[in-house]
Amino acid sequence: MLAYLARRLALAVLTIWAITVLSFVIIKLPPGDYITSYIAQMSASGGFVSEAEVQALRREYGLDQPGYVQYLRWMTMVLHGRFGVALEWKRPVSEVIGDRLWLTMVVSVAAIVVTWALAMPIGIYSAVRQYSTGDYVATFVGFIGLAVPSFMLALILLYLGFKYFNASIGGLFSDRYAEAPWTLAKVWDLARHLPLPTLILGFAGTAQLVRIMRANLLDELGKPYVVTARARGLSEWRVILKYPVRVALNPFASTIGYLLPYIVSGSIIVSLVLGLPTVGPLLLRALIAQDMFLAGTIVLLLGVLTVVGTFLSDLLLLWIDPRIRLEGKQ
Amino acid sequence: MPTDGRPILEVRELRTYFFPEEGTVKAVDGASFEVFPGRTLGIVGESGCGKSVTAKSILRIVERPGRIVGGAIHLRREGGTDPAATIDLATLDPAGLEIRHIRGGDIALVFQExxxxxxxxxxxxxxxxxxxxxxxxxxxxxxxERAVEMLRLVGIPRPDRRIDEYAFQLSGGLRQRAMIALALSCHPRILIADEPTTALDVTTQAQILDLLRHLQAQERMAVVLITHNLGVVAEMCDEVVVMYLGRVVERGPVDAIFHAPKHPYTRALLRSIPSIRASVRTKLPTIAGSIPHPYNRPPGCPFHPRCPDVIRGVCDRSEPGPRPVGPGQTASCFLYEESP
Incomplete structure (x- = not known):
C-alpha cells in the first residue's frame, strides 16, 4: 500500500512538471508577447510607446531572453513561492488571484452543493421508478439541461430579468457594495445574488448527474445482492439506499479529480456573461493580453489541482471500495 | 408423510404474470403444491419454466413489471394448531411490515450465485x-455473536475472523456456506434454495448438499429445493414438482417420479440423464424441439408440440388439469383421462 502511494506521488510530481512545460509553451505559442499587445492597446487609445521604453519593458520582464531561459526563470520564481507580477494589473499575481479566489469558491461550492442535493434524489427516484411519469419528466428536463449551453441559459435569464423586472441580475453584488469593505450587509447582498448563478451553473451539471446516477443505479437494481437483501426482510428504502445506491455512488468518487479545479476556476463563459468576479474571466483576459505570469500561474494552479484531485479520488476509492482495497490479498 | 399431515406452506393455483410493453408473459400459470415441515420438496424443470419466479412469488419479491394475478399462498402461522390459522401471502402488501417479518424470519432464500x-x-x-x-x-x-455461531455451524473455519471478510475473499464453497448461514441466522421454518449448487464444482456441491440435509434435520425446517439437476433431486427430496412453462405438469413422491413417471415431459427429462449403464458412444436422448418463446405459448397443453405421445385434436385444443395417477401422484395429461 505504501509503495503504491509513493509511486503515485512520484508520478504526480512528474505530471505537474509536464504541466508547467506545456502551459508555458501554450502561453508562448501565439506570435508576439505582452509588450506587443501593450503597444497595440496604447496606440488604440491614442497613446505612444517609445522604442526605448519598449526595450526597457522587455528587459524588465525578461522577454528579451530565449524561451528556455524565460521558462527556467519562471520556474525558479514559482519554486520560491513567487508568481511574478500581473503585467496588466501592475500587482503581484498572488494578490490578483487571491482577491477573486474566495468568491469563485463560494459560487462553485454553492453550485456543486445544489447539483448534488438535487441530482442524487432525482436520479435515485428516476431509477427506482423507471418509466413512471416522474421519471419521464426528469428525463425530459434532464435532456434540456444537457442540450442547452449554460451561457445561453444565463443570457435568457438576464434578458427576462431586464425586460420584466427591469433589473440587472448579473454580478455577485449590487453596485454600492461592489467596492465596499466586507460588512454583514455586503454578505447579505452576496447571498441574495448567489441563487441565480448557482442555478445556472448547477443546471447542466444536475442534468448530467441525474442521468449518470439513474444509469448506474439501474445497472445495480436487478443484481442478486439487492434481491437477497429484500428477501431478508429489510424495508424497501433501506434495501435501496444501503446496497445499490452505495455501489452506484462509487464511480462518482473518481469525479472529485475534476471538481477541485472547477472550484477555483468556475465556469469561464457563464461568469463572463453574468459578470461574476471569479477567476475564470481573469484567465481569459490574461490569455488575451498574453500576460504569461498571470495566465501561467492560473493554468499551473488548475493543473496541480487536477493532479491533487485525482490523487484524492484514488485514495477515496481505496477507502470506500473493498474490492480495490483488498485486491490481490486473499 | 408429514408428522401431523398438514402442510406448512400451501400454494394454490399461483399465477404470476409479467407485463412488459411487448405483451404478457405467463411466468407462473397455475402452480399448486404443498410444503411439509421437516421435508424437502424439489421443484424441477428447464430454464425459464417459472421455478425461480415461483420462489420469488412466495416471498413477494417479484420485480416489476411482474405481479401475482391469481391464486393463493397459505403459510401456516407459527405454533398454530388450528388448521384455519394460515395467512395468505398473495394478498399481503409486498412492502408491508407483515411480509417483511416473514421474509428471512419464516421463509429464507438462498440463491444460485x-x-x-x-x-x-x-x-x-x-x-x-x-x-x-x-x-x-x-x-x-x-x-x-450469533452470526459467528451461525458461520461456525455451517462449517466455516475461524468464523470470528471470516465474519469481517467480503464475499469475494472467500472460495466458492465457503461463500455458499456463508450464504446459507446468512439465510438461517433467524431460524426460518422454510428454506427456499434456488439452484444452491449450480455454480459450484461437483465436490463442493456434495458438501453443500450434505450441509443442507444436516441443517434441515437439526433445525427441523422445510426445504424447497429448486433445481434442474435431477441427480440432486433424487438425493435430497421427499416430494417432487415438475414444472413446464409455468405449469405444474406432474407431482408426487420422489420414488414414484423417478420409477414410475407418468407425464411425457417427466419421462423425457429422465431419459435425458446420462446413465453409467448406457453402452458407450450412444447419443444421449434429448427432448425434441425447444422451449416455446414466452410470447408464443402454444394453445392447449403447453408441452404438446414437443410431446411424443401427443393426441391430435385433443392436446392442442384444451389444457389438461391434474389427474391422480398413483398414490400421492398427479399428472396433468390427457393420457390419463378417465373418460376419453
Missing part, C-alpha cells in the same frame, strides 16, 4: 448482523 448474492461493498458480518437485528431484539454485540 453466492458471489453476487452478497453486497460487493459490505462485509459478510455487516449483512448478517443487519438481518439478525431486523428480526430480533438482539443488540449489536449479541447479533454478531
Amino acid at each position: 453466492p458471489m453476487t448474492s452478497f453486497s460487493p461493498v459490505h462485509s459478510i458480518g455487516n449483512q448478517m448482523v443487519e438481518m439478525i437485528r431486523v428480526h430480533t431484539r438482539l443488540d449489536k454485540a449479541a447479533a454478531r
Whole structure:
C-alpha cells in the first residue's frame, strides 16, 4: 500500500512538471508577447510607446531572453513561492488571484452543493421508478439541461430579468457594495445574488448527474445482492439506499479529480456573461493580453489541482471500495 | 408423510404474470403444491419454466413489471394448531411490515450465485448482523455473536475472523456456506434454495448438499429445493414438482417420479440423464424441439408440440388439469383421462 502511494506521488510530481512545460509553451505559442499587445492597446487609445521604453519593458520582464531561459526563470520564481507580477494589473499575481479566489469558491461550492442535493434524489427516484411519469419528466428536463449551453441559459435569464423586472441580475453584488469593505450587509447582498448563478451553473451539471446516477443505479437494481437483501426482510428504502445506491455512488468518487479545479476556476463563459468576479474571466483576459505570469500561474494552479484531485479520488476509492482495497490479498 | 399431515406452506393455483410493453408473459400459470415441515420438496424443470419466479412469488419479491394475478399462498402461522390459522401471502402488501417479518424470519432464500448474492461493498458480518437485528431484539454485540455461531455451524473455519471478510475473499464453497448461514441466522421454518449448487464444482456441491440435509434435520425446517439437476433431486427430496412453462405438469413422491413417471415431459427429462449403464458412444436422448418463446405459448397443453405421445385434436385444443395417477401422484395429461 505504501509503495503504491509513493509511486503515485512520484508520478504526480512528474505530471505537474509536464504541466508547467506545456502551459508555458501554450502561453508562448501565439506570435508576439505582452509588450506587443501593450503597444497595440496604447496606440488604440491614442497613446505612444517609445522604442526605448519598449526595450526597457522587455528587459524588465525578461522577454528579451530565449524561451528556455524565460521558462527556467519562471520556474525558479514559482519554486520560491513567487508568481511574478500581473503585467496588466501592475500587482503581484498572488494578490490578483487571491482577491477573486474566495468568491469563485463560494459560487462553485454553492453550485456543486445544489447539483448534488438535487441530482442524487432525482436520479435515485428516476431509477427506482423507471418509466413512471416522474421519471419521464426528469428525463425530459434532464435532456434540456444537457442540450442547452449554460451561457445561453444565463443570457435568457438576464434578458427576462431586464425586460420584466427591469433589473440587472448579473454580478455577485449590487453596485454600492461592489467596492465596499466586507460588512454583514455586503454578505447579505452576496447571498441574495448567489441563487441565480448557482442555478445556472448547477443546471447542466444536475442534468448530467441525474442521468449518470439513474444509469448506474439501474445497472445495480436487478443484481442478486439487492434481491437477497429484500428477501431478508429489510424495508424497501433501506434495501435501496444501503446496497445499490452505495455501489452506484462509487464511480462518482473518481469525479472529485475534476471538481477541485472547477472550484477555483468556475465556469469561464457563464461568469463572463453574468459578470461574476471569479477567476475564470481573469484567465481569459490574461490569455488575451498574453500576460504569461498571470495566465501561467492560473493554468499551473488548475493543473496541480487536477493532479491533487485525482490523487484524492484514488485514495477515496481505496477507502470506500473493498474490492480495490483488498485486491490481490486473499 | 408429514408428522401431523398438514402442510406448512400451501400454494394454490399461483399465477404470476409479467407485463412488459411487448405483451404478457405467463411466468407462473397455475402452480399448486404443498410444503411439509421437516421435508424437502424439489421443484424441477428447464430454464425459464417459472421455478425461480415461483420462489420469488412466495416471498413477494417479484420485480416489476411482474405481479401475482391469481391464486393463493397459505403459510401456516407459527405454533398454530388450528388448521384455519394460515395467512395468505398473495394478498399481503409486498412492502408491508407483515411480509417483511416473514421474509428471512419464516421463509429464507438462498440463491444460485453466492458471489453476487452478497453486497460487493459490505462485509459478510455487516449483512448478517443487519438481518439478525431486523428480526430480533438482539443488540449489536449479541447479533454478531450469533452470526459467528451461525458461520461456525455451517462449517466455516475461524468464523470470528471470516465474519469481517467480503464475499469475494472467500472460495466458492465457503461463500455458499456463508450464504446459507446468512439465510438461517433467524431460524426460518422454510428454506427456499434456488439452484444452491449450480455454480459450484461437483465436490463442493456434495458438501453443500450434505450441509443442507444436516441443517434441515437439526433445525427441523422445510426445504424447497429448486433445481434442474435431477441427480440432486433424487438425493435430497421427499416430494417432487415438475414444472413446464409455468405449469405444474406432474407431482408426487420422489420414488414414484423417478420409477414410475407418468407425464411425457417427466419421462423425457429422465431419459435425458446420462446413465453409467448406457453402452458407450450412444447419443444421449434429448427432448425434441425447444422451449416455446414466452410470447408464443402454444394453445392447449403447453408441452404438446414437443410431446411424443401427443393426441391430435385433443392436446392442442384444451389444457389438461391434474389427474391422480398413483398414490400421492398427479399428472396433468390427457393420457390419463378417465373418460376419453
